[in-house]
Amino acid sequence: MSTSSVTGDLDAWRALPALQQPDWDDPAEVRAVTAELAAQPPLVFAGECELLKGRLAEVTRGEAFVLQGGDCAETFAGSTADAVRNKLKTLLQMAVVLTYAASVPVVKIGRMAGQFAKPRSKPVETRGGVELPAYRGDAVNGFDFTEESRRNDPQRLLKAYHCSAVTLNLCRAFTKGGYADLRQVHAWNQDFVAQSPAGRRYEQVAGEIDRALTFMKACGANPDEFHGVEFYSSHEALLLEYERALTRIDSLSGRPYDVSAHFLWLGERTRQLDGAHVEFLRHIRNPIGVKLGPTTSADDALALIERLNPEGEPGRLTFITRMGAGKIRDALPPLIEKVHRSGAPIAWVCDPMHGNTFEAPSGHKTRRLDAVLDEVAGFFEVHRALGTHPGGIHIEFTGDDVTECVGGGRPIVEDDLHQRYETACDPRLNRGQSLDLAFMVAELYRETR
Numbered sequence: 030m031s032t033s034s035v036t037g038d039l040d041a042w043r044a045l046p047a048l049q050q051p052d053w054d055d056p057a058e059v060r061a062v063t064a065e066l067a068a069q070p071p072l073v074f075a076g077e078c079e080l081l082k083g084r085l086a087e088v089t090r091g092e093a094f095v096l097q098g099g100d101c102a103e104t105f106a107g108s109t110a111d112a113v114r115n116k117l118k119t120l121l122q123m124a125v126v127l128t129y130a131a132s133v134p135v136v137k138i139g140r141m142a143g144q145f146a147k148p149r150s151k152p153v154e155t156r157g158g159v160e161l162p163a164y165r166g167d168a169v170n171g172f173d174f175t176e177e178s179r180r181n182d183p184q185r186l187l188k189a190y191h192c193s194a195v196t197l198n199l200c201r202a203f204t205k206g207g208y209a210d211l212r213q214v215h216a217w218n219q220d221f222v223a224q225s226p227a228g229r230r231y232e233q234v235a236g237e238i239d240r241a242l243t244f245m246k247a248c249g250a251n252p253d254e255f256h257g258v259e260f261y262s263s264h265e266a267l268l269l270e271y272e273r274a275l276t277r278i279d280s281l282s283g284r285p286y287d288v289s290a291h292f293l294w295l296g297e298r299t300r301q302l303d304g305a306h307v308e309f310l311r312h313i314r315n316p317i318g319v320k321l322g323p324t325t326s327a328d329d330a331l332a333l334i335e336r337l338n339p340e341g342e343p344g345r346l347t348f349i350t351r352m353g354a355g356k357i358r359d360a361l362p363p364l365i366e367k368v369h370r371s372g373a374p375i376a377w378v379c380d381p382m383h384g385n386t387f388e389a390p391s392g393h394k395t396r397r398l399d400a401v402l403d404e405v406a407g408f409f410e411v412h413r414a415l416g417t418h419p420g421g422i423h424i425e426f427t428g429d430d431v432t433e434c435v436g437g438g439r440p441i442v443e444d445d446l447h448q449r450y451e452t453a454c455d456p457r458l459n460r461g462q463s464l465d466l467a468f469m470v471a472e473l474y475r476e477t478r
């Protein structure tokens with residue numbers, strides 16, 4: 030295939046309806062910004078994307094489990110070493126619990142280094158009778174409720190790229206430079222152990238891992254094998270101008286990759302078969318995901334497979350279901366049954382967050398940990414009944430001690446929400462709640478096997 034025919038396909042989305050795109054005031058400025066983005070170095074490499082595809086192929090075969098998570102909306106102000114380290118630390122602790130307690134290799138994917146754009150239910154937000162454009166993520170406009178801040182500013186796309194680069198650089202350093210060394214299992218927990226039941230439970234697992242490592246060393250194994258971990262970046266492929274500008278033809282394979290992240294997913298609001306987002310994702314070769322909500326029919330799922338992975342490449346396509354705790358046991362089985370019968374290799378991942386959001390009397394958007402756990406339990410039950418593989422979880426969490434979701438081993442109640450409600454969009458699990466979830470998933474996984 031010639032390069033021009035490949036890049037032609039990459040622009041076919043422009044002729045189709047693209048939902049959730051910001052209205053920019055000045056198209057010339059957008060063109061200048063995207064030209065500048067197109068000249069920037071890639072954030073990830075095609076070879077890394079292929080490596081992840083291989084890992085996700087293992088998930089489709091039931092040999093590995095995905096742990097994907099991070100902020101609902103990353104912010105420019107949050108691209109700091111401390112914030113990134115805290116998120117990674119939580120992800121590593123969850124992964125350790127899952128790997129050790131469920132004895133399964135864990136594919137670690139951050140909702141990190143690019144999750145700067147949000148689809149919204151309403152285009153505007155009203156406070157005290159004042160109506161302004163909704164916040165659409167730091168890549169588009171500002172969180173502050175002022176006219177100036179809520180103006181869509183194309184220069185923010187450049188800042189999103191640079192903050193992604195900073196964050197990914199930190200992630201690469203933390204995961205390869207010694208911080209993620211398995212011999213640090215206790216160190217990750219030091220600030221947490223006394224504070225929460227989850228921290229104390231984790232400490233027991235860390236002690237067992239320590240002993241296992243000492244034993245292996247005594248047997249002659251090389252502990253340096255555990256020096257680093259594989260980590261991948263991901264975000265929702267929402268802003269098509271941004272994603273297109275960061276799409277490059279790989280010099281080795283001649284194929285197009287969106288080099289803004291290893292893994293890109295389409296949201297529930299932008300997965301229309303005849304829409305611009307599906308069309309764009311069809312042409313890039315990264316591993317990709319699609320969120321599926323409770324109204325998805327089995328035929329919708331098959332049609333998405335036909336559009337996005339017609340060749341049945343293992344690891345290419347992940348379905349991230351987000352049904353809601355009350356619906357998953359009815360809505361998921363028909364999808365899995367029909368897709369499984371078709372023989373398509375799919376990694377099935379459960380997002381137990383987005384179907385379980387509600388507004389507390391205080392006006393805070395929140396989620397109950399119990400509902401999150403119940404959706405995950407439903408996901409495992411359905412897979413167990415059908416004999417298919419529960420391939421992973423996709424969650425919104427932070428490494429900080431926020432009070433955004435209710436429940437947990439050290440419970441947060443609705444009246445506590447105001448204390449540390451810091452999310453820029455949806456409520457995230459804090460570190461203790463994330464570890465509670467990891468322990469439960471490990472148990473469910475063990476029972477399912």
Ligand SMILES: O=C[C@H](O)[C@H](O)COP(=O)(O)O
Pocket residue numbers: 101147148149150151383454455
């Ligand atoms: O994260 C997902 C969506 O962007 C978010 O749930 C939309 O929230 P809204 O309903 O407040 O717009």
Ligand SMILES: C=C(OP(=O)(O)O)C(=O)O
Pocket residue numbers: 101148265295296297298320351383
């Ligand atoms: C918008 C999101 O989810 P969904 O598309 O499932 O609503 C998200 O994961 O940020």
